[in-house]
Amino acid sequence: MASVSAQPESSSRTFYIETFGCQMNAHDSEKVIGTLVQQGYTQVEEEEAAELILYNTCSIRDKAEQKVFNRLNDYKKLYKQGKRFAVLGCVAQQEGEKIFERAPYVSIVSGSASYNRLPQMLTQLQAGGQRITGLDDRQTEETFETEFTARSNPHRGYITIIEGCDKFCAYCVVPYTRGKERSRTSTSVLAEARKMADAGYTEIQLLGQNVNSYLDPEEKKSFAELLAAVGEVAGIRRVRFTTSHPRHFSRDIVEAIDAVPSLCDHVHLPVQSGSSRVLGMMNREYSREQYLERISWIKAAKRPISLTTDMIVGFPGETPEDFEDTVSLLGEVQYDGVFGFKYSPRPNTPAISMADSIAEEEKSLRLQLLFDRQREIQRINYAKHVGETLEVMVEGYNSARGQVIGRTSQNKTLNFTTSLPIYPAQGSYVPVRVTQSYPNSLVGEAV
Ligand code: SAH
Numbered sequence: 543m544a545s546v547s548a549q550p551e552s553s554s555r556t557f558y559i560e561t562f563g564c565q566m567n568a569h570d571s572e573k574v575i576g577t578l579v580q581q582g583y584t585q586v587e588e589e590e591a592a593e594l595i596l597y598n599t600c601s602i603r604d605k606a607e608q609k610v611f612n613r614l615n616d617y618k619k620l621y622k623q624g625k626r627f628a629v630l631g632c633v634a635q636q637e638g639e640k641i642f643e644r645a646p647y648v649s650i651v652s653g654s655a656s657y658n659r660l661p662q663m664l665t666q667l668q669a670g671g672q673r674i675t676g677l678d679d680r681q682t683e684e685t686f687e688t689e690f691t692a693r694s695n696p697h698r699g700y701i702t703i704i705e706g707c708d709k710f711c712a713y714c715v716v717p718y719t720r721g722k723e724r725s726r727t728s729t730s731v732l733a734e735a736r737k738m739a740d741a742g743y744t745e746i747q748l749l750g751q752n753v754n755s756y757l758d759p760e761e762k763k764s765f766a767e768l769l770a771a772v773g774e775v776a777g778i779r780r781v782r783f784t785t786s787h788p789r790h791f792s793r794d795i796v797e798a799i800d801a802v803p804s805l806c807d808h809v810h811l812p813v814q815s816g817s818s819r820v821l822g823m824m825n826r827e828y829s830r831e832q833y834l835e836r837i838s839w840i841k842a843a844k845r846p847i848s849l850t851t852d853m854i855v856g857f858p859g860e861t862p863e864d865f866e867d868t869v870s871l872l873g874e875v876q877y878d879g880v881f882g883f884k885y886s887p888r889p890n891t892p893a894i895s896m897a898d899s900i901a902e903e904e905k906s907l908r909l910q911l912l913f914d915r916q917r918e919i920q921r922i923n924y925a926k927h928v929g930e931t932l933e934v935m936v937e938g939y940n941s942a943r944g945q946v947i948g949r950t951s952q953n954k955t956l957n958f959t960t961s962l963p964i965y966p967a968q969g970s971y972v973p974v975r976v977t978q979s980y981p982n983s984l985v986g987e988a989v
Pocket residue numbers: 602603713714715751752785786787812814852853854883884885886887888
């Protein structure tokens with residue numbers, strides 16, 4: 543992430559921030575950085591150079607809280623040099639004041655639902671305050687909006703449209719760490735989109751734990767209408783959205799993609815399991831058949847829409863037959879990408895006390911089988927692009943290979959060569975003919 547400094551104060555306080563977890567966290571950090579800079583702080587690249595060290599944490603899997611404590615422990619010696627620590631994000635909300643007991647040198651513990659109060663927390667810190675908290679027990683109706691967002695990329699940027707989660711899937715910490723579901727007004731989302739377009743952004747990614755649960759507090763727009771409206775903002779060439787929940791995936795989203803060319807032809811629709819029995823135990827509130835019905839709507843779109851998903855293997859009680867259902871779903875849907883995870887028991891969640899846990903080795907075996915099957919599917923899917931000409935947005939360069947790194951509307955990586963003496967600029971759009979394919983990327987030549 544690029545460093546941002548306050549203008550014109552040069553003798554300001556310094557901070558270091560490190561971000562873990564999902565895109566929501568990445569974008570929260572951009573807003574936190576903007577807020578700190580506005581408060582007179584300057585970002586630095588190393589813990590050693592900072593007065594205030596912030597960790598924006600994630601708690602989704604794998605003893606995440608322990609990793610945060612280990613990290614804090616590694617750096618606690620810096621406290622004696624006057625440095626202060628803040629723990630933000632999902633582990634902060636989950637562990638709350640317990641963090642002060644295990645790591646007494648931490649000064650601020652704040653979950654994402656309290657970031658509006660960061661300026662006050664910083665004032666308290668500067669006044670010598672200790673054990674400063676911003677913890678929310680699924681109470682707040684507020685969303686975290688700031689005009690000072692320090693976006694790290696000048697061409698494509700995130701906009702949060704909905705925060706929190708009310709779904710309570712049996713395995714998941716998010717409803718306990720991010721507060722209840724609350725949407726921004728479509729007026730404020732569109733104002734931010736226009737401002738980004740004016741600043742030269744051409745790609746916007748709408749964010750939320752469940753973007754399609756979006757409910758405009760002003761009742762002006764549905765999610766599909768908001769999506770279409772963002773896609774119609776002058777200057778915006780690509781709009782993405784993540785994550786969609788299958789339960790709320792309605793046909794009008796596909797109709798919006800059909801109607802508005804700037805809406806990217808990619809839908810990430812996490813399924814978690816291909817077995818209706820396991821989906822029931824997970825409290826996902828849809829069956830395999832209902833999920834496949836939504837997939838059929840997406841496949842009936844005018845443009846081919848790329849599909850990706852998240853899957854969990856080894857949920858308590860998942861039998862070999864249930865797992866077979868998950869593997870067979872891969873073949874049925876033909877995803878272009880699968881994020882697969884071994885089920886990881888998480889504090890506070892109902893699944894932690896469920897019977898019939900699956901051995902770690904068995905989970906690893908199932909995950910490997912899942913990936914092996916999916917790799918074959920992707921090899922075939924990606925090969926279908928050879929010979930096509932696709933528009934890519936330039937993301938970077940691989941000078942060792944003499945390639946430009948680009949991304950297609952379907953969110954596929956397409957690396958290409960060009961006969962021009964200079965590389966096309968980052969953020970520009972280039973038509974590229976695909977000449978070669980791999981299971982995870984394409985190769986081509988600029989036309
Ligand atoms: N809101 C999104 C997912 C957010 S979390 C949705 O409902 O789809 C991202 C992914 O992490 C989930 O889709 C799930 O596959 C995975 N995940 C969440 N909790 C998990 C757990 N306890 N163990 C393993 N994977 C988990």
